[in-house]
Each structure stands twice: as structure tokens, then as C-alpha cells.
Amino acid sequence: MNILDDLKLQYKIGGIALRVIYWNIACFLISLFFYQFSIGQFDFPNWLELSSSPDVFLFKPWTFLTYAFFHASFLHLLFNMMVLNFSSQLFLTFFTQKQYLGLYILSAIFAGVVFALSYYFLGYSGSIVGASAAIMAILVAATTYQPLMNVRLLLIGNVKLWHITAVILILDLMQLRLENMGGHISHLAGALFGFIYIKLLQNGSDLSIVISRTLDFFSNLFKKSPSTPFKKVHKNYQKPTEKVTSRIVTKDKTQQQIDEILDKISQSGYDCLTKEEKEFLFKAGK
Template sequence: MTGIYNRIGPELTPVVRTLLIVNVGIFAIQLLLSWTIGDFLSLYLGMNSDLVTHHYFIWQLITYSFLHSVQNFFHILFNMFSLWMFGSILENHWGGKNFLKFYLFSCFTGGLFPLILHNLGLHQGTIIGASGGIYGLLIAFALTWPNQELLFMGFFPLKAKYMVIILMLIIALSGPGGNIAHMAHAGGAIGGALYFFYYNKLKPKIPASFSLSRYLQKRKMKKWQEEMNRKIHVREEVDQLLDKISKSGMDSLSRKEKKFLKEASSQYYSEE
């Protein structure tokens, strides 16, 4: 990371650039609607725990993170500033695909945590804002490079772990307010920490050759082999019983043997 901060901020990366464009574009639409017919986007795309729980508006667990308060310009300003400053570096470090997974996962947990609390009786209102994803981003950055010096506001050198704390406080104070935003912040931070643990601690321990589809295929083959072994065993048992019948008649079988012969006949031989 040496030399990245010789200028005011890092070079803008592709995924972060796209996220910035989408967030700012949706904010512009929200502004336009608020001046005309009202910001109904927040009704359908904002995170409303009642709608998610009772009407299955599942998409709101992600879409809320692309909306911002039209009454508070600093809400989107600090979120997008943090996304650019820290997201670009994490994208360079992780790659665009992994970074996008991380960001969306943090946004998801930012919506999931308030939803869980809501259903436990701690009722939540409508949540909007990228702050959940941003908190996850800040947590991941501080855990990855805690002592990296950054230029705070473009002038003051400050270690990442301290700048992250300051920015978290700014985002918390610039949010719509109330417990709603704080619960989303907490959920996003938890999501960021979980993703960091997975990517840096758990994933390296998974063999490079591991493939979920290959694992499922092997598991299916194992079950098939076990089923074939059972059939072979049943056929051997059936052959022994039929041999016994040919020598001594049906009455030579015990009740248990007759029951086994009947079940084996209906279960296995009817399939062929």
C-alpha cells in the first residue's frame, strides 16, 4: 500500500465507480420524486421489517442500501466518500468480484440485524442508506491495515484504526437518526467482520481443489454406492430365503423372514 496516499485519495476502481454511479443516480431520482409526487421509492425499496416479514418484500434487505435521505445531503456524502476512500483499496486488494460479494453481504447483514431485532419485539421503522455496507467496509479495512497511515480530510496523517472510528462517528451522526440507523450500522459491522474472518482465516484453510459441485457429486455417488450395496445385500438374503423355501417350503420361514421377503420384493424388485 506504500505510495497510494501521496494524493488526496486512492484511484477509483471499477466496482466502486459503478456503486457510486448507482447510488448517486438513485439519489437524484429520489430528489426529483420528492419535489413532485413524493419519495415513494423508500416505501417499496427501503428496509421495512413488517413488509419483509408479512409480505415477503425480501429484496428490501439489499435495495435499502441504495437509497439515502433527501433531507440530509451529508448522509449520502459521507457514505460515498467512505466507499471511495476505503472501498477502492479493498477492491484492489481482494479483486472486484470478491469486493462486490463483501459489500453486498455487509449491506444484507445491515438489513438482517434490524429485521431480527424487530421480530424479537424491538420494533424498527423504515431503513435507508448505505451505512450498513460502509460500516462493514470500514471494519474490514481497519482489521486488514490497522496501522496504515491515511490522510484524513486530505491533510492530516492518521492511522486507519483511528480514522475508521472517526468516520463511523460521523456516519452515525449524519444518518437519519434514531435506533434504526444504529442497528443497521451494527449489522453491517458484524457482516464486515464475518466476511473478513472468512476471507482471511477460513478460506485459506479450504483446499484449492475444493469445489461445491464436485463435493455434491461425490456425495451423490456415495449415496448411490451405499444404495447399491444395500440392494446386493438384500438380494443375497432373498436368495438364501428362496433356497430355504425350495427345500423346506414356505412354512419353514419365520414371521420375520416372511416380512423381510415381502418388503424386499415390494421395495427393490418392483423398481426393475
Template sequence: MSQFQDLKYKFNNLDVFGKIIAVNVIVHIVSFLLRVLKLSGILAYFQLPSGFSDFLWQPWTLLTYGFLHADIWHLLFNMLMLFYLTRVTGNLFRHKMVLNIFFLGIISGGLLYLCIANLWSTNFFDTDRSILLGASAGVSALLMFVGVYMPDSTIRLFNTFTVKWKYIALFFVVIDLVRILLGINQGGYIAHLGGYLLGFYYAKKLQDGTDIGKGFERLADSFMSLFKPKSTLKTVHRKKKTSKSSKTKTEFNTLNKQKQIDTILDKISKSGYESLTAKEKEFLFKAGKD
């Protein structure tokens, strides 16, 4: 029991991205046990089917398929990419915005998969028995977003050499297109393309000052509020007199902080993360934790 409490404590202390990775690992372990127990049929209720009529009976699979993986290597690659990409974006953008990109990428990948499977004139990827699973479309969306919005941001690989994220994004897009043309896991790589398109569009609209994920964010917040326990405590509210000048000062500080963040993000998009001064990096780190 103490081990369970210890694991629960560690889970609760993870950030939201760490919790998503942990949930994916837990789901994979449960999936493995279900297969061992010959109960893998249960998983079909959470995998995205290629048939549109089948999908209409289980629409939730447009999201749940992103938490299931074919094997340990599929899971490991996706979670490693998710870890590094959320470290790049987590300190620069609101965590909810990063989640918007990830989950909208999963949805976009699933929708493109369904469209190709049901509207293409030929059996493009053996759709009679095809299913989709894996978080790759969400990871692809984040990868493309970073490559477009912060083209000169870098990652240090194996502690030996530095690579710009835009080149990593380009590499995977080319590889996925080649695999589709060769007929290798076409359904999965079609979903990747859906994620790339979402990430590209999200980055371009954000550069224009529009966050296209706001509507999805409100919908997700409304859904999650259904599971929050309602407090039975009665609170008495008394309006505290505050001077107009203190309120104005608070608003000014908030506005000034946002302007600083926008200026730094603009600098990153033009010259890359490494161009920031130590003071600017520290400011972004603290802002990301607020």
C-alpha cells in the first residue's frame, strides 16, 4: 500500500506533460495484460476504426486512439519525442496551448485517416481491416509547430551535435511521404500528415496573432469541469475596498509582462532560442511556471 501511495505522490507531482506520458505508459501496460489474458477485444472500443459507420458508433475513439500503441518501440519513440517537444514549448507558451496543439493534432490525424479511408476511390491502405492507434499525429503537430514558429530553435543530440528543429521536422515529413508511396503503414503516416498540417496552420495563425485552439480549450475545460467535485462549503463574500490606483498598477504590471513575453517570442522566431540573453531565458522560465 505504501508503494502505491508513493507512486500516487510522484504522479501528482508531475507536470501535465509528464502525466500524459505516464498515462500512456500505464495504458500500454494494461493493454499488454489484456492481450495476455485473451481480452484484447476490449481494446477495439478505443482504437479508431477505418470504417466511417463503425466510427459513428464510437466517436470517442477520435481521441482515445492516441493513448494506445502497437508495441513498446512505438510507445518509446512517441513518448521521447513528446518529452523533448514539450520541454521546448512548455517554458515559452501556456501549457494549455501546447495541449491544444497535441490533442488537435491527434484529432486532425484521425480525421484525415477517416477521410482517405472512406472517400478514396481505391482501397488505399487495406481499409477493410484497418485501425489507427498511437500518439504520433499529436507529436507530429507539435514537431511541425516548433519547426515553423521557432525555426531556429535547436536540440542537442547525444551531447555531441546541435540540430535545428526545422530540419528535424523536414526530415520526418520527407520520410513519411516516402513510406506512404512505398505502401509502408500508410494509414499511420497519413495520420502523421494530418498532424503536420494542423501544426503548420496553428503556427502560422499564431504568428498572425490568432490562437485557433481557444474554442477547443473552452470545450475541454467545460468537459473536465463535469468531473470536478462540487464544494458543499458556504463562502461569505465581502467586497474589500481597494484604491483605483492599486488596481491600475496591477493591470499595468500584467500588461507589461505580456509585452515582454511577446518581444522575447518574436526574438526567438527570428533568431532562435540561443539568441536570448541569460536574463531573458530566466524571465521566460519564471513566466512559464506562473
């Protein structure tokens, strides 16, 4: 089996988390053919990145999702995919693959909206790309559900899951006013959505159902109905049978009257017979 076949097999049986990682890698590789390389980063066109300008995102609403599958550099992609793989294993320990995909998509959209609105009201202008916001949502969701879960880290040992998440959130807060403020805003927005998602889920409301039903709708819409092969129906025709005349011989009237009288005697006795019935029975017995 060559490398390509091995990748196809892993994609097929690896589950939704591995597929999302593959999608991110594929989008990055595709970007190599379309974007110019400049100072270690790719110059994204505004029809893929999420811009804070209403003149852009109002006419390109898909950018609220596409930005979460593209990355500015190889190191950006590598770090995000490592954290995504770590967070995915934690989340899928407790929840389903449909919930995972629903949370990834919804948190990316939510974080994108928060970023665009924040920059607009603050009077800033900028754009973002990367899966960090959705990754933070998945990590915080797992932490909210099981904060005391032990996680073994290399060179450190066992630590509580909430300790790891808290350190990452604190780093984002510390860098909020520094470089890449838009990215850190989206990270914190994604974390907030992950927290809200679990709290609503614990109260019986699963927001991921919206994504699951939407994807199922389009999947069934484009799915070909199974064609039934033509079946030739054979009918067995039988020749009409001739009407068979009854072979039952009816009793004559005298014998019928005798039987009726005997039945009456067996049920109610001889004394119940009328005078005419007694005379008829007497004459018939001669």
C-alpha cells in the first residue's frame, strides 16, 4: 500500500476529527497554488479570509466559515492542528462526532461575528484566518464538561484539564492588546461559545442539531434514490373450470316432515306433538 492509499484509508476510518484536520491541510495546500508567498505568510484574497469591514463580509457571508479552514503559514497550520488533535480526543471521549462537527462550525461562525462586530465598534480594520477559535471552543467544551480530568503531558506529568485550558486563556487575555488582537478576540469568543454550548447541552438543548439536520438535508437532497431493476411479472392463467353440478340428492317431502317431527320429539318429548303430527307419524309408520 502506497502513501496515498494509506491516507485514503485513514480518512475513511479515522472519524470526523481526522477528517477536519485533513480538510484544513487540504485547504492550506490548495492555497499554495493561488496565493503569493510574502514574508513567510500567504496573502489571502478577501473572498476567503474574514474581514472586519461590513462592505466585505455583508456581501461575502461565507467568509464567516471559510476563514476557519485556512491558515497564514505552515507553522500556523502545524500548531493549530496539534492543538486540534489534542482537543478532539478529549471532546470525543464524551460526545458524538455530529456534536463535534456542529460545535466546530457554529463556534467558528460565532467567533467570526464577534470579531467583526468588535473591530467595527472599536473602529479597527483587519482580517483573520485560522481554526483557532473553533479549536478553543472544542477544548473549553471538554473542559467545562470534565474539568478535573487528568491529562498526561510530556516532561510535566499528570495535570488537570482545567489547568491547561486556563493557561491558554490567560495567554490570550495577556496578548489581547498586542499583535493580532483580532485573532485573540476570536479565540476568546470561541472559548465562550464552547462554554455556552455545554451548559445548554446539560439543560437539554443541543445546538449542534442545527448543523446535523442541515447537512443531512443536503446529503439526502443530492443522494440518488436506489434504482429498482425492472422485474418481469409472470401470471399463471388457469382455464376456467366447468361448473360442477351438485351431486347431493335432496330428500323427499315426506321424509323431511318425518325428520322434523323426530327432532321435535327428541327435544321436547312425544306429548308436544300436535294431533295432526301424531296422525301423520302413525300413517308414515305403516
